[in-house]
Amino acid sequence: xxxxxxxxxxxxxxxxxxxxxxxxxxxxxxxxxxxxxxxxxxxxxxxxxxxxxxxxxxxxxxxxxxxxxxxxxxxxxxxxxxxxxxxxxxxxxxxxxxxxxxxxxxxxxxxxxxxxxxxxxxxxxxxxxxxxxxxxxxxxxxxxxxxxxxxxxxxxxxxxxxxxxxxxxxxx
Numbered sequence: 001x002x003x004x005x006x007x008x009x010x011x012x013x014x015x016x017x018x019x020x021x022x023x024x025x026x027x028x029x030x031x032x033x034x035x036x037x038x039x040x041x042x043x044x045x046x047x048x049x050x051x052x053x054x055x056x057x058x059x060x061x062x063x064x065x066x067x068x069x070x071x072x073x074x075x076x077x078x079x080x081x082x083x084x085x086x087x088x089x090x091x092x093x094x095x096x097x098x099x100x101x102x103x104x105x106x107x108x109x110x111x112x113x114x115x116x117x118x119x120x121x122x123x124x125x126x127x128x129x130x131x132x133x134x135x136x137x138x139x140x141x142x143x144x145x146x147x148x149x150x151x152x153x154x155x156x157x158x159x160x161x162x163x164x165x166x167x168x169x170x171x172x
Contacts, residue, residue, distance in 0.1 A: 003035075004130050004155035004168045006042040006110050013046035017071060020061075021054040037149045039131050039167040040068045041107050048077035051095075059083045065143040067167040068095055069105045087144030089166050099144070100166075106123045106137030113169065115154020128153045130169040139166040 005017045020033040033053050041125050043049045047157050048069025053061050062084040067073045069091035076095035085097035093101045112127045119125045133139050141163035148164035151157055158164045161170050 001036040001038070001149060002151075002168045003038040004110065004153065005038065005040045006131065007107075008043045010043075010045040014048075014052065016045040016048040016050060016052035017043035018051040018053075018078065020052070022056060031055060032062075034062045035066050036062075036064045036147065037143070037152070037164075037168055038066045039107065039169065040066065041070045041105070041131060042110075043071045045072060047095075048074045050075040050090075052077040053082075054079045054110075056080070058151075063088050063095075063098075064146040064147040065149075065164065065166050067105050067107070067139055068098075069103070070107065082106070086147055086168060089142070089143065091137060100138060100142065103138045105139055105167075107167075108132040108133035108134065113154060117154075117155055130154060131167070132169050133165065133167065133171060135171075137171075140171055142166050 025146040050068040061082040067089045074094040075090045081096035088098045089100035089103050141161045143164035143166045152170035153168040156170045158170045
């Protein structure tokens, strides 16, 4: 929840910024993937740069109020569409079931955008870095209110406007 994943590179053809799989035919374990109010952008992968989920059951994938954009190639690769997919946005049409497709998200570069949450030992490493959205971004006030988190990654209360913003950053 409230995570920014950016600047990663997967060196094999099946890699992505987020990769979940169950490659066993005996179902020894049943992994799940849940992504909430996250920003996944600017990553490099093989056929998918954003999120790849090769889970056999759609009930094991849930993506809410998340933006997956501006990664290389396809933004998403799902074996089965997410069982829960609400209030999310993508910069292409590969994220099955997302509320908003082919958006230009207006994401800014990763930086310290302020906030109340210092990180590191005794808060010595600065604050959580996020990717702000510009004033015309289609992510503003568009998240699904039923899944709106109480605060963004920086600790800023949600919502600040007419509704919650999609992604890890809430515009003030």
